[in-house]
Amino acid sequence: MYGPMNGPKTIGGKEEGLTRAIGISINRWQPANVLKALATGLIDSVQVVYNIFDQAPEDELFPECQRRNIAVIARVPFDEGSLTDTLTAGTTWPAGDFRNIYFQPENLRNTLERVAGLRPALPKGMTMPELALRHILQHPAVATVIPGMRKLKNVEANLRASDGQQLTDGVMSELRRHRWDRWIDIP
Numbered sequence: 001m002y003g004p005m006n007g008p009k010t011i012g013g014k015e016e017g018l019t020r021a022i023g024i025s026i027n028r029w030q031p032a033n034v035l036k037a038l039a040t041g042l043i044d045s046v047q048v049v050y051n052i053f054d055q056a057p058e059d060e061l062f063p064e065c066q067r068r069n070i071a072v073i074a075r076v077p078f079d080e081g082s083l084t085d086t087l088t089a090g091t092t093w094p095a096g097d098f099r100n101i102y103f104q105p106e107n108l109r110n111t112l113e114r115v116a117g118l119r120p121a122l123p124k125g126m127t128m129p130e131l132a133l134r135h136i137l138q139h140p141a142v143a144t145v146i147p148g149m150r151k152l153k154n155v156e157a158n159l160r161a162s163d164g165q166q167l168t169d170g171v172m173s174e175l176r177r178h179r180w181d182r183w184i185d186i187p
Contacts (some may be wrong), residue, residue: 023047028076029183031057038064045071050142051079052135053114055179062141071143074136078129078147082111085119085128114180121174123167129154133161135175 021044026034028049037043046065050057054076065072078084080102089112093099103111115128122131129147136145149155167175 021045023071023073025075026061028054032060035060035064038068038070041068043070045073045143047073047075047146049076050074050136050139051077051083052118052132052175052178053079053083053180053182055176056181058139058141062139066141072139072141074142074145077132077136077145079111079132081148082115083118083128083132085115087112087115110182114178118175118178121171121178123171127157129157130161131167131171131175133158134165134167135172137162138166138172 022042023045024034024037024043025047031048034043034046034048038046046061048057048061050072051074057072062072064070080099081087082103087103087108089108091103091108093103118128122128126134133145133147136142147154147158149158
């Protein structure tokens with residue numbers, strides 16, 4: 001970026017010391033769209049949807065972030081709630097909740113099938129949310145994750161999942177098989 005009379009400038013006042021870091025949040029469907037922005041050298045962190053089902057960021061985005069030392073912030077770790085393993089075919093949400101649009105009947109049905117297919121991969125004694133968080137935190141490109149937490153017990157469980165214990169190579173290999181490259185038609 002160029003200032004009117006004084007040559008190259010960075011965005012957000014980094015050059016002037018007004019901003020320490022600049023992040024960018026990208027959509028879930030095309031995580032590689034941000035690669036040109038990363039090439040500018042101006043971006044310090046990228047927030048992206050990443051979970052057991054949404055593994056597309058591993059293809060191009062994560063390697064580029066690692067190469068450029070750009071932090072990755074993983075969001076939607078529980079796939080809008082499906083990876084908490086608490087949704088059913090009869091699950092409903094309050095009026096105005098995005099999940100009413102996201103989990104249209106066909107997507108909810110397909111999602112529940114995917115979650116059911118994932119259950120056999122759960123290590124003994126581990127919950128689905130713990131598996132989801134450990135999967136994300138185990139990727140070396142990920143700096144942090146933003147899980148939704150509505151109750152104290154969720155906060156405590158999510159914190160326990162950040163203890164650094166690794167999933168086995170076998171479990172990680174199995175989780176790769178649950179990648180779901182999908183496109184949801186949201187009106």
